[in-house]
Amino acid sequence: MPTATQPRTEQPVQPRDRSRFARRATLRRSLRLLTSFRFEQSDPARFYGGIATDSAQLIGDFYADLTGRDLTDTVVLDVGGGPGYFADEFTTVGARYVSVEPDPSEMHAAGLRVSGSVRGSGMALPFRDNAFDVCFSSNVAEHVPQPWLMADEMVRVTKPGGLIVYSYTVWHGPFGGHETGLWHYLGGEYAARRYRRKHGFEPKNRFGRSLFAVTAAEGLHWAATTPADVRTVFPRYHPHWAWWLVRVPVARELLVSNLVVVATKP
Template sequence: MLPPPAMSAQYGHGHHESVLRSHSRRTAQNSCAYFSSSLKSNMHILDVGCGPGTITLDLAKLVPDGHVTGIEPPSADPSVLQTARNDAAKQGISNITYSVADVLALDFPDASFDVVHAHQVLQHLRDPVQALREMVRVTKPGGLVAARDLDNKTMIWFPESEGIERWHASYEPLARSNGTEPNAGRHLLSWALQAGVKREQIVASASSWCFSTPEDVVWWSSSWVERILSSRFAEVTLERGVLKQQDLDFMVQGWREWGAQPDAWFAVLHGEILCKV
């Protein structure tokens, strides 16, 4: 199925509570280690695709004399940014602003930010190169553009599970039906070069998430059970003919069985780029 012509794909995971709860586990510590040591207390940061704002809040704490702006696209559920605003208020974090903006046409002047950051965003766009061009445009000379995205094909787990295997195999055709790149991690360096960043200005790296403690395994497996049952994932896969209901039921069973294993382990590689403007 060909994607619609719009360049901003609708977010494939949707904004169900289970998805946002999963995103809320993301922190600067587990998602931004590749650039957080470069931050200075007075920097101004743009956090693209901030979601529920947990990373955004952490970044704000790292730049107490600066400011962080978190943005979500116009297609996002308004409650997502409201949740982020409420959490910032509860924690007394005042150097933070949340707003609606399209990364493909950012409503900010040139050279507005010291750091522009996007975590797990470019994989959901039909034109990630244009997004990087805009991210570079609004970054000050000498500033940094940072992006991190997973690489779907690198997901590995133990014990083997046919249900999880079917879940994993379904994600790539789902993403491609939306016109997006599910293995974005390996493309980041190439996309930055296409966006006009010189090779000597780019540091490309990789890091991983690993779910191996009993608590992490239960959380990861139950999160995907709920997302398969209740989030937009199920709706879209059925609507586009990627999966049938019996496939979803089989995947749920697989995740539940895997999550109950004492030796369960799951890892996924992420590509990263840090571009000096």
């Protein structure tokens, strides 16, 4: 078995599609999630509430595949938990929810109180090794300058036999520029300057400071070289019958708007 200092030889990752979540990944679900994006700025509770529900279902399904159990009494770490929209969903399914967020303004942005919220960096998680049953991150990797260091940290703090779910926005996909898209196809800096000229202020997600170009190829490379056991890689907002797109170079950068890596810790 490979160790942390001896990563396995890089090989293409083939999605395994017999999971509970694969059966949940229907076209109806995809349309519901994609249409919710228009509310990200105007009604964040509506947008993030839907993403939180979907995240709890996704993680619950893969955890059940792994262990045969639901999330009751598990300790779940949300890396980049922000203002706490995910907390209620995981508490409802019986998990103990802990989040880590580096920006105090983000932690309090929605006026929510999350008792398990910790200030800290995803690139240097303030937790001991092997501390959590589940460690996940949703749409955070594109906001940190070293996303794969963050992924390694998530593996470190997960218990042996635990679940890691790493989901992020692909730069060349339609949502890669966040509120500056689709102008990001002409360059992140150009898109940011254009946004400032049009609106009179900087975008919340400023390219080069709080938004970075992360590709699908980078995620697949990490999946193929991490000592964790990668169970599947798939496009989050696509129906199951379109998951094959992650195997197609170039097309995956444009069409896979969000890549998910699901792994377990040996």
